[in-house]
Amino acid sequence: MLKIYNSLTKQKESFEPLDQNHIKYYSCGPTVYNRIHIGNARAFICADLLAKVLKGIYPKVTYVSNITDIDDKIIEAAKEEKVSIKDISNKYFNIYLEDLESLGINKPDLQPFATDYINEMIDYIEKLIDSNNAYIHEGNVLFDTTKFKNYGCLSGRNLDEQKAGERVNLETYKRNVNDFTLWKPSNNGEPGWESPWGFGRPGWHLECSVMSELTLNIPFDIHGGGNDLKFPHHDNEIAQTCAYHGSSEPQDFARYWFHNGFLNLDNEKMSKSLGNVVYLEDLLDVYDGNQIRLALLSTHYRQPIPWNKTLLEQAKTVSKKINKFTKDLNLTPKFNVDTLIAQDLLDDLNTPKAIATIQKLIQSPSNNIESELETFQYIFEGSKHKVRLDDNKISEIEKLIKERDIARKNGNYDQADEIRDKLTKMNVIIEDINGKTVWKI
């Protein structure tokens, strides 16, 4: 039985699916305008982690993750690169897919694109206006947050209290601070679509309400995303969907809300303005996909990860140790429920505990060890990405090692050590095992 922390009720709960035979799970996907950074990577790994566990215990799981391909950031990127928004979103969507793969993240079962649902969004807005939940102001359509009495129920916000410490300037066209855009006009050559309110484009929050319902129907089991999406994005989704269906119960939309924590650099959030963004592709030049994956899963998904090089190096060490143990075994990665690893994961996805468990098992193997390792591999080792090395570098390394061997045979230990230092500087570690020298990065 899976236990999972539900952000909506703020407690760990037993997961009771609406239909045992078909689990429905939606997770907010990327806005495709840039290559992904390590923080994004964590979010996608966590989302996938839950999908993997669900698929491990239920016969059918539909995991949907949307692609936001219309958004101000994309418009900006298109302007900068002097191409169309479609070019931008296609380009970065493909990079996103490659990045997922390099980290051993499975592709979601469905990846709906926002721009494929424009008509549906327009219909949705019309109904919200008709039912008096939204209002029009000069080509803008806004959701009236006062119309949904449970507004803010996910993040624990209360409209009256919010006003006290209000940091946002009230846009003149908004009736209430929290009212958000359902549709906004596109001007000056900005991309857009014709609508009853003029040429424009949808607000960001809308797509998830529309696409999750159209792909999964509501209510569905789990809705996930990064912690920062709780407010306003997810609260807005709840408000829209519930208002649309005349409900006041957030669980008429999604039953369990799943949010992952952030990744901190030097005890600070990673952000572009601080210039401390770590891009995944840069790490992939130095670490294997599974090593990065292990580093990202070495902290419980709800906690912040203090990201630094030490963490990666530790993950690398652990990953190698496990690989050494498994390399001669014939294992098929799969989720074996009757393992200690599976039990750790079924308890709110306790990956750090599972990592500790596997290390204990390697120290003193039980007769069930293969089953444990298969489960471990299923969750932690889906990546095939290896650090890339070009042939020139390899032949240079091998040449140096040969020189060192000769020096050692002749008793020229100073020279041998010099060569080893040189290799160390190239990030190459050498090991003399049974008279043979092996090297690794």
Add this chain to the structure above:
RNA sequence: GGCUGAGUGGCAGAGUGGUUAUGCAGCGGACUGCAACUCCGUUAACAUCGGUUCGAUUCCGUUCUCAGCCUCCA
């Protein structure tokens, strides 16, 4: 100001009302030309002040500190 969440050994990180994980690093040793790898051994912690209890790091409350959100954000 409001809302979340968190404070565990040098670092990372689970967990538990009493026997106090795990890894990395460190230290000692075996191995080695020296290292690395591997193996054996080992040090070390539960923010603060109260309360409950035979007993609390674990439960309750106080204080302090930190992070995230409240504005695009994973």
